[in-house]
Structures are given as C-alpha cells and as structure tokens.
Amino acid sequence: MDAKHYLVVGGSHGIGRGLVDRLAESGSAVTVVSRAAENSDAHPAVSHLSCDVTETALQVSQLPDRLDGFAYCPGSINLGPIRQLNRDKMVSDYQLNVVSAVECLQAALPALKASGNGAALFFSTVAVAQGMTMHASVSAVKGALEGLTRSLAAELSPKVRVNCIAPGLTQTPLSEKFLSSEQKQSAMAEKHPLKRVGQVEDIASMAAFLLGSEASWVTGQVVRVDGGMSAVRS
Ligand SMILES: NC(=O)c1ccc[n+]([C@@H]2O[C@H](COP(=O)([O-])OP(=O)(O)OC[C@H]3O[C@@H](n4cnc5c(N)ncnc54)[C@H](OP(=O)(O)O)[C@@H]3O)[C@@H](O)[C@H]2O)c1
Numbered sequence: 001m002d003a004k005h006y007l008v009v010g011g012s013h014g015i016g017r018g019l020v021d022r023l024a025e026s027g028s029a030v031t032v033v034s035r036a037a038e039n040s041d042a043h044p045a046v047s048h049l050s051c052d053v054t055e056t057a058l059q060v061s062q063l064p065d066r067l068d069g070f071a072y073c074p075g076s077i078n079l080g081p082i083r084q085l086n087r088d089k090m091v092s093d094y095q096l097n098v099v100s101a102v103e104c105l106q107a108a109l110p111a112l113k114a115s116g117n118g119a120a121l122f123f124s125t126v127a128v129a130q131g132m133t134m135h136a137s138v139s140a141v142k143g144a145l146e147g148l149t150r151s152l153a154a155e156l157s158p159k160v161r162v163n164c165i166a167p168g169l170t171q172t173p174l175s176e177k178f179l180s181s182e183q184k185q186s187a188m189a190e191k192h193p194l195k196r197v198g199q200v201e202d203i204a205s206m207a208a209f210l211l212g213s214e215a216s217w218v219t220g221q222v223v224r225v226d227g228g229m230s231a232v233r234s
Contacts, residue, residue: 003045004028005064006211007111009053009104010073011046012036014172015123018204019071019211020046026208031064033104053100058107067111069211071121072101075142077174079134090137097141098148105152112160119211120156122149124166124222129230142166146222153220161219163210168226170198193228 004023011020011032020030024043031047032039038048049062053074076093105120112118124142127135146164153162169175169188179185179197189196206225209215224230 002066004068005031005066006069006071007031007033007063007067007108008071008073009033009058010075011071012039012048014073014174015167015170015200015203015207016071016073018200019073019207022204022208023211028068029064033058053104054095057100057103060107060110063108063111065111066114067108067118068115069119069121070105070108070112071123071207071211072104073123074100075123075125075174076138077125077178078137080137081134082136085137090140093137093141094144097138098144101145102148109156109160116159117213117216118160119215120152120160120162121207121210122162122164124149124164126166126168126224126226126229128166128222129224149222150220157219161215163215163218163220164222165203165206165210166222166224166226166230167203168192168198168224168229170200170203172200191229192226193232193234196227198225198227 006023006028008016008020008030010016012034020032023030024045029045033049033051035052037050075097101122122145124146127139128143128146149162149164156162171179203225206223
C-alpha cells in the first residue's frame with residue numbers, strides 16, 4: 001500500500017510542526033504550507049510550500065492528487081477589552097482563523113475525496129467552551145470554526161471526516177507572551193486542574209489520532225485537550 005500523504009497548513013512551528021514530525025516519523029509523506037521558507041531541519045518525507053494563506057488562496061494544482069488528511073493550524077490569540085475591538089481587528093481574526101481555513105480545505109477537498117477516507121482537522125480554543133475575560137474576538141472566531149466543523153462533518157460524510165481540537169494554553173511561539181517568565185508559567189499552570197500548561201506533544205498526539213485510521217468512526221467532534229480547564233473545577 002502507498003504511504004499516506006497529509007497536508008498541514010501551518011506546519012513550520014508550534015503544534016503544526018509537532019504534528020508534522022509525528023506523521024513523518026510514522027512513515028507518512030507530509031506537505032507543509034507556511035509563510036516561512038523551507039525548513040532545513042525538516043524530515044526527508046516533508047515537502048514545503050511557501051504561501052501566506054490570508055493573501056493567496058491555495059490552488060488544487062499545487063497539491064497532491066490524493067490526500068489522507070488535512071490540518072489547518074494558523075490561528076491568533078488577540079486579547080483585549082471590547083472597547084478596543086474594531087472592525088479591522090475582528091475581520092483580520094476571522095480571515096486567518098475561518099475564511100482561510102475554508103479556502104485551504106476547498107483546495108484540499110478533491111484530493112481528500114480521492115483517498116476515499118480523508119480526514120480534516122481544525123483548531124479552536126478552550127475559550128469557546130469557557131467564557132474568559134478579554135477573549136471576545138478569539139472566542140467568536142473559534143466558535144465559528146466549531147460550528148463549521150459540525151456542518152462540514154455532515155456535508156462531507158461519509159467520504160471525509162471533519163474534527164476539531166480545542167487546546168488550552170500550550171507552549172508554542174504563539175503563546176510565548178503569556179509564558180515568558182517562570183512566574184507567568186507557574187501562575188498559568190496553577191489555573192489548570194492538571195497543574196501544568198500544554199506542550200506541543202499533548203496536542204499533536206490527539207491531532208495525529210484524529211487524522212488517522214484509529215479515529216475512522218469519529219467525525220463532527222470538538223475534542224477539548226486543555227488540562228481539564230473547560231470541564232473540571234479543582
Ligand atoms: N498555543 C496555544 O496556547 C493555543 C491555545 C488555543 C488554541 N490554539 C490554536 O492552535 C493552533 C496552533 O497554534 P500554535 O500555538 O501552534 O500556533 P503558532 O505557533 O503560531 O503556529 C502557527 C503555524 O501557522 C503558520 N502560519 C501562521 N500564519 C500563516 C499564514 N498567514 N499563512 C500560512 N501559514 C501561517 C505558522 O508558520 P509561519 O509563521 O512560517 O507562517 C506556523 O507554522 C492555532 O489555530 C491556535 O489558535 C493555540
């Protein structure tokens with residue numbers, strides 16, 4: 001049987017990179033899309049397309065003919081009070097988190113359908129299930145992504161499964177500003193029932209599971225990988 005092939009938009013660092021490494025190490029080919037130039041330390045099974053997906057939509061012709069899975073990882077954590085929200089900030093968050101996610105999936109869809117059992121994965125946030133102060137814009141756009149996940153799971157079933165992970169605070173370049181000192185790290189860890197913030201592996205392992213054949217009966221789900229934050233009071 002041919003090796004599986006995955007498309008990871010946003011696989012150059014953070015959670016996406018963790019997912020790419022996992023997939024490549026398990027013998028799959030991976031196409032990564034990000035704004036960066038090709039990563040010199042990437043696994044030999046990884047190829048790279050440089051593209052800012054908010055500026056230029058991916059084209060079907062740039063992608064493999066057959067894809068077993070697709071993950072869309074770009075996202076934002078822009079926090080602030082409602083008085084500081086404006087149209088530009090909200091539109092920019094919606095573009096990156098939702099519009100470009102849809103456009104990338106549209107480009108990948110013929111190849112996902114061609115595989116007969118494709119899987120798509122989006123990333124939400126713990127701030128959708130639990131109201132958090134200052135999170136208005138990010139929780140609104142990620143909430144849209146959760147609705148999109150369930151709608152597309154219905155529309156694309158049974159050929160393509162569609163799921164979403166809602167991570168809690170996870171140590172990546174995106175969250176650096178919230179974890180930039182030991183004090184911040186221990187204060188954030190203390191807020192979680194499991195008393196630590198997330199690491200890339202915590203999320204990447206769930207992502208690989210949801211994209212793989214072991215999750216072949218799972219679709220339309222938002223899986224909350226957040227140290228217990230959204231469900232447990234400790
Ligand atoms: N980290 C957290 O605490 C946390 C918490 C809740 C939810 N999440 C969500 O989880 C997902 C992954 O988060 P992360 O922390 O791994 O993010 P990250 O460290 O910022 O990584 C994002 C990835 O997307 C790429 N990217 C960003 N903008 C892009 C664009 N316009 N065009 C193409 N590629 C782009 C980045 O590569 P380049 O810079 O090379 O383009 C990078 O590979 C996001 O959707 C985020 O909202 C994260």
